[in-house]
Structure formats: structure tokens, C-alpha cells
Amino acid sequence: MITLKDVSYRYHSGTEALAHVNISVPEGIHLLLGENGAGKTTLLHIIAGLLFPTEGTCEVDGEKTRHRNPSVLSKVFLLADNFTFPQPTVRMFAKYHSVFYPNFDESLFYENLNAFGLSGNEPFKALSLGNKRKSLLAYSLALGTEVLLLDEPVNGLDLNSKQILRRMIAGSMTDSRTIIVSTHTVSDLETLFDGVIMLRRSEMILAASTSDIQKKLTFKKSTVPPVDAIFYTQAAGAFHSIVPADADNESDVDFVLLYFAMQGQQSKNVLNLINNQEP
Amino acid sequence: MTCMTNTDNFSFARVMAYGNIYSPWIKRQLVFTPLISLAVVMINIMLGFYSFGLPFIGLVSFIPAFMVYFGALVFAVGTDPAIETMLPVKWSEKALFVTVYALVVIPLCVNLPQLIVEVVVRPAGGELFDSNIYINTRNMTFGSFNTCLSYVQQLVPASVCLATIMSLTSKRIVMPVVWTIVSLVALSIFGAICGILGVFKYGIGKIETLAESQSANPTVFINALMSEMQPYMMILMGVCVIAIAVFVWLTCRSIKTRQL
Numbered sequence: 131m132i133t134l135k136d137v138s139y140r141y142h143s144g145t146e147a148l149a150h151v152n153i154s155v156p157e158g159i160h161l162l163l164g165e166n167g168a169g170k171t172t173l174l175h176i177i178a179g180l181l182f183p184t185e186g187t188c189e190v191d192g193e194k195t196r197h198r199n200p201s202v203l204s205k206v207f208l209l210a211d212n213f214t215f216p217q218p219t220v221r222m223f224a225k226y227h228s229v230f231y232p233n234f235d236e237s238l239f240y241e242n243l244n245a246f247g248l249s250g251n252e253p254f255k256a257l258s259l260g261n262k263r264k265s266l267l268a269y270s271l272a273l274g275t276e277v278l279l280l281d282e283p284v285n286g287l288d289l290n291s292k293q294i295l296r297r298m299i300a301g302s303m304t305d306s307r308t309i310i311v312s313t314h315t316v317s318d319l320e321t322l323f324d325g326v327i328m329l330r331r332s333e334m335i336l337a338a339s340t341s342d343i344q345k346k347l348t349f350k351k352s353t354v355p356p357v358d359a360i361f362y363t364q365a366a367g368a369f370h371s372i373v374p375a376d377a378d379n380e381s382d383v384d385f386v387l388l389y390f391a392m393q394g395q396q397s398k399n400v401l402n403l404i405n406n407q408e409p
Numbered sequence: 410m411t412c413m414t415n416t417d418n419f420s421f422a423r424v425m426a427y428g429n430i431y432s433p434w435i436k437r438q439l440v441f442t443p444l445i446s447l448a449v450v451m452i453n454i455m456l457g458f459y460s461f462g463l464p465f466i467g468l469v470s471f472i473p474a475f476m477v478y479f480g481a482l483v484f485a486v487g488t489d490p491a492i493e494t495m496l497p498v499k500w501s502e503k504a505l506f507v508t509v510y511a512l513v514v515i516p517l518c519v520n521l522p523q524l525i526v527e528v529v530v531r532p533a534g535g536e537l538f539d540s541n542i543y544i545n546t547r548n549m550t551f552g553s554f555n556t557c558l559s560y561v562q563q564l565v566p567a568s569v570c571l572a573t574i575m576s577l578t579s580k581r582i583v584m585p586v587v588w589t590i591v592s593l594v595a596l597s598i599f600g601a602i603c604g605i606l607g608v609f610k611y612g613i614g615k616i617e618t619l620a621e622s623q624s625a626n627p628t629v630f631i632n633a634l635m636s637e638m639q640p641y642m643m644i645l646m647g648v649c650v651i652a653i654a655v656f657v658w659l660t661c662r663s664i665k666t667r668q669l
Binding site: 175178179180181182198199200201203204206207208210212213214215216217218222226227229230231232234 | 412413414415416417423426429430431432433434486487488489491492494495496497498499500666668669
């Protein structure tokens with residue numbers, strides 16, 4: 131469990147990257163959404179222990195990440211957008227790096243590589259962006275850390291690889307694992323998410339589980355303007371709307387629509403429904 | 410794969426495993442550094458047999474010195490500060506490894522082959538290794554203050570290089586090189602000031618007289634001059650030790666408090 135208590139982060143210039151974030155992230159796969167500069171990467175870096183909060187505390191299983199003790203760092207891994215290492219191949223990197231992570235599964239690592247069509251012996255610097263990403267995803271998912279933070283994991287991946295990644299992430303889940311995925315391309319991994327965290331201008335505007343959202347909201351697509359919609363958009367001739375939940379018509383969560391709803395004037399209504407309304 | 414302990418107690422096994430993160434560069438450095446150092450000594454000895462050799466001896470001697478000064482660059486080549494920071498290794502373990510490696514291991518790899526040649530090979534080789542131009546260091550007292558000072562002086566730019574690498578999250582090769590050169594210049598200026606003060610204190614006339622009387626044996630002259638300069642060399646030694654301590658402290662602080 132990741133717990134952030136009143137976490138704020140301010141740069142030396144005074145710019146606030148995160149403001150008073152209070153959240154407990156339970157086990158499961160969570161989507162982290164927000165506009166550019168909302169504080170997503172800052173949040174991930176604080177959880178990974180790369181940044182110290184200016185105020186507040188961030189804990190993983192009750193241990194503060196800012197202390198950077200081996201016992202807590204061995205439970206967390208952040209796969210950032212850019213990642214370099216001195217070894218020529220990802221297998222050699224794994225040989226020296228994985229010794230610090232007690233739950234690393236070597237056979238799963240090779241399985242993941244194989245699924246992506248890689249051997250791990252390719253010279254890493256010579257790989258394309260997509261193949262570099264695949265190598266590192268194969269490794270990260272095999273590390274077996276209780277907390278895995280993925281920053282834009284599908285960047286550079288082809289359609290087939292995105293499908294493989296979906297299966298891998300789903301397959302790597304355990305009862306004690308938390309995966310937070312920060313991505314702008316929600317649709318690639320949409321079916322996986324157990325929860326969503328939304329940031330807007332350094333503040334957290336929503337943190338809810340998918341099941342809670344489904345109990346309170348229904349996401350509809352129609353050809354006519356919706357009557358009882360709390361929020362709707364029109365795209366390609368169809369109306370995408372959010373209405374109060376209908377017990378008979380539970381729908382999948384449209385995270386993109388929910389994100390746009392939370393950016394607009396109807397965000398309070400949406401939030402009230404999620405937090406207060408009984409089905 | 411053998412897994413490291415993830416307890417929060419200090420672990421020497423983790424210190425060594427941390428060093429492996431920098432493979433293969435660190436292993437290559439440990440192999441090539443003593444070999445290059447040995448090659449430089451042998452080249453210097455050969456150059457000593459030729460009248461044109463002296464300036465080249467000076468130039469070639471820069472190589473082992475630079476290997477010490479820039480030894481810490483191995484921690485910047487191809488590495489990601491984020492991976493280093495996220496590693497489940499205590500900051501004290503990281504600091505111990507990088508400091509001992511850059512300020513003890515690499516200087517040993519550079520200086521030990523040279524010492525072995527001077528102490529073992531040259532005496533054994535006799536006239537084969539003697540030359541008119543290459544200063545016969547066999548007659549200098551090893552372990553003397555000035556020899557220690559030359560080793561300690563090497564560590565000042567080496568510690569600057571290390572501290573700069575550990576404090577930066579970008580430009581981790583260019584900026585350490587720049588700051589190391591700055592520290593070398595500063596050290597040279599300080600050393601020159603100490604030398605000038607010593608010369609004026611001793612008296613230029615006396616030095617000329619000493620030089621004339623010892624002209625047949627330059628080694629004795631140098632030793633005599635150095636012993637007169639001792640107080641200023643002590644000041645230089647003190648400044649070097651303090652500088653090294655400060656930069657080691659900065660290295661530890663950078664590792665402990667690094668944010669990305």
C-alpha cells in the first residue's frame with residue numbers, strides 16, 4: 131500500500147509541482163492521468179524515492195521512501211521514459227542489477243523477452259526506441275517489486291506489442307502488487323485498470339477505484355444528445371456521456387471521458403456522485 | 410543469481426555488488442590502468458637514454474597522473490543517476506565504494522606498478538635501466554615527506570572529479586573534467602606560491618651556492634632544497650588533506666541527498 135499524506139513538492143524556483151496530495155493507493159493496477167505539467171512524474175518520483183516531498187510524507191508499506199532504506203527501495207521500481215545503463219545488453223544489466231531485488235524471476239524475464247521477440251543479447255544502444263522499451267518492460271515486470279511505476283510504458287510500442295504488454299501486466303499481478311501507469315494513451319491499457327488517480331495543476335482531483343466509479347456512474351454512447359447526462363462530449367457524430375449509474379446497465383469506465391469531465395465545470399457534480407451517491 | 414540482503418544494516422557484500430553495476434567499465438579500468446602505468450614507466454626509462462627524451466618524459470608522465478585525476482569518470486559513463494539513486498543500497502555503502510575506488514584503488518593501480526619498477530626492477534636491471542637524463546630516484550628516500558606529498562596532491566583533483574560526478578544529474582563527464590582542471594590549476598598556483606615563499610625565505614643566493622656545490626649530484630641538491638622547503642610543503646600537505654576531506658564530505662552528501 132502506498133500512502134501519501136499531505137504531500138507537496140516545490141521546486142527551488144518556488145513553482146509548486148504537487149500540492150497537498152492525500153491518497154492511499156491499494157494493490158491493483160492504477161491509471162495516473164493529468165495534463166502536461168500536472169505533477170504526474172513528480173508524484174512517481176516521490177513514490178520511487180527519487181524526490182523528497184517539501185511537505186508531507188510518502189510511505190510504502192509503512193516505510194518512508196525518503197529514507198531510501200534498502201528494505202523499502204527493494205519493493206519499488208520506476209521505469210522512466212529514458213533509461214540508460216553501462217552494460218552492452220539488457221541481460222548483462224539484469225545480471226548485475228537484479229541481485230538487489232529478492233523477487234526477481236529470471237525465467238519470467240526470459241519469457242517476457244521471448245514474447246516481445248527479443249533475446250536480451252541485442253546491443254542495447256543499437257535497438258530502436260520501441261525495442262529498448264520492450265527490453266526494459268520485460269525486465270521491470272520480472273523484477274517482482276511490490277510497487278511498479280510505469281511512466282508512459284507504451285511509448286514507441288507497435289500495436290502487437292501493446293497487446294502483449296497488456297497480457298504481461300495482467301499476468302504479473304499478485305494480491306500484494308501495486309502498479310501505477312502514467313500514460314496519455316489510455317485506450318492501450320484501458321481494460322486493466324482497477325483504479326484511477328487524476329491530477330490537475332499539481333492537485334489531486336480524483337482517486338477512486340474502477341468498481342466504485344462503475345457503481346456511481348454509467349458511461350453511454352448515443353446518437354442523440356443525452357437528457358440526464360452530467361457531462362457529455364460529441365465526437366464523430368456520437369454523444370459520449372456520463373450519467374448517474376443505472377443498476378441494470380453497468381458499463382466499463384471511459385477514463386478519457388471521465389478525465390474531460392473532471393477538467394470542466396461539471397467536475398464537482400461528477401465527484402459528488404462518485405463520493406456520495408448510493409446506487 | 411545470488412540475491413543481496415535487503416536489510417537496512419550496513420553490508421559489505423552490497424558494497425561490492427554496487428560496484429558491479431558499473432561493469433564492464435570498472436573491470437576494464439582495473440585491468441588497463443596498471444598496464445598503462447607500467448608501459449609509461451618503461452617508456453620513460455627508454456626515453457631517458459636519449460638527449461631528446463626529457464620533454465617527452467614530461468608529456469608521457471601526464472598519462473598516469475590523468476588516470477588518477479579522472480578515474481572517477483567510470484561512474485558517469487553510460488550510467489543513469491535515477492537507477493543509481495533507486496538502487497536498494499544504503500547511501501553510506503555507495504559512498505564507501507566510490508570513495509575507496511577513486512581515491513585508493515585507482516591511485517594504487519597507477520602508482521604501484523611504478524613503485525615496483527623503481528624498487529625492484531631498476532635495481533635488478535642495473536645499467537640497463539640507468540640513464541643520464543632520467544632522474545635516478547633510487548637514491549631518494551621512499552616514504553619521505555615529499556613522496557607522500559606528491560601522492561596526496563594527486564588525490565585533490567581526483568576527489569574534485571568524484572564530488573562533481575556525484576553531485577550532477579546531467580553533463581556528468583564534461584563538467585567534472587572542467588572542474589578537475591580548475592582544481593589542478595588552483596593547486597598548481599597554491600603550490601607555486603608555497604615554493605616562491607620558500608625560495609625567498611631560504612634566500613636565492615644560498616640556493617645558487619648549494620646548486621653549484623651539488624652540481625655533480627642533482628639528487629642530493631634536490632633533497633637538500635626540499636628539506637629547506639619543508640615548512641611550506643607541510644602547509645601544502647595540510648591544505649591538500651583538508652581539500653580532500655571536504656570533497657569526500659561533499660561526495661557523501663551528494664549521494665545521500667540527491668534528487669531527480
